[in-house]
Amino acid sequence: MSISKMSRGGARRRNVIIGPASFNNVGWLDKLVLPKNDRHIIITVHYYQPMSFTHQGANWTPEYANFSGNTWGTPADYAALEKDFDGVQAWAKKNDRPILLGEFGAYDKGPLETRVKYTAALARAAEKGPGPTGSSTATSSCTTSTRTSGSSDPAGVDTRPLSVPDPSEAGAPS
Numbered sequence: 001m002s003i004s005k006m007s008r009g010g011a012r013r014r015n016v017i018i019g020p021a022s023f024n025n026v027g028w029l030d031k032l033v034l035p036k037n038d039r040h041i042i043i044t045v046h047y048y049q050p051m052s053f054t055h056q057g058a059n060w061t062p063e064y065a066n067f068s069g070n071t072w073g074t075p076a077d078y079a080a081l082e083k084d085f086d087g088v089q090a091w092a093k094k095n096d097r098p099i100l101l102g103e104f105g106a107y108d109k110g111p112l113e114t115r116v117k118y119t120a121a122l123a124r125a126a127e128k129g130p131g132p133t134g135s136s137t138a139t140s141s142c143t144t145s146t147r148t149s150g151s152s153d154p155a156g157v158d159t160r161p162l163s164v165p166d167p168s169e170a171g172a173p174s
Contacts, residue, residue, distance in 0.1 A: 012040075017100060019044040024102060026084050029091045043095075044102040045088060047122060048099035049080065054118075057109025071114040072106075078121060101126050 013159055021030035024046040048054040056067035092099045104122050106115045 006135040015040045015042055017042045017044050017102075019046070019102070026088050029088065034097070036096070039099065042100050043092070043097050044100040046103040047084070047101065048104065048106075049084065050077075053110060053114070056107065058107045068109060069111065071111055072118045073114055073121075077118075081121055081125050085128060089128060 013118075018032075018034070018041055020026075020032045020043075022028050024043045024044050026047060026049075027045070029045065032043070034043075039056075041058075051061070051064060052067055052164050053070045053072045055061045055064040056070045057065065059065050088099060091097075122148070
């Protein structure tokens with residue numbers, strides 16, 4: 001019996017959220033094998049790239065626990081992010097599947113200014129469409145969570161927005 005059938009019990013039309021290997025890593029989407037006829041599967045992905053930035057100082061990741069001061073925001077950083085999310089959009093369209101961006105963010109040990117840049121850029125990349133339904137992934141088939149560890153930054157800035165305004169839009173709230 002498949003996991004999707006087992007998790008639904010007798011409710012065949014209940015939606016099930018499934019993600020690729022390696023902690024729902026976007027780089028593993030192409031290896032995800034799904035039953036073609038089951039239209040009640042939502043795909044979730046997590047995004048924490050580059051780990052040397054998002055997990056710096058995180059004691060649960062020994063390889064990054066001693067990293068500090070890493071920043072994000074070079075043209076190469078933006079290009080890598082765009083490439084990854086273009087790949088997610090292409091996969092969703094090719095496979096006619098909705099995508100749930102289940103987790104993303106950066107641990108609060110990194111510099112606040114670059115965490116804000118990272119979160120805003122990631123939110124914008126996730127909002128790009130068209131998704132499999134033909135409209136923006138963020139509004140029709142993607143939910144974003146930008147929670148970091150703790151409810152606020154030591155500077156008193158709330159680092160847990162559920163939506164991040166695009167600062168380039170006129171009249172965007174600050």
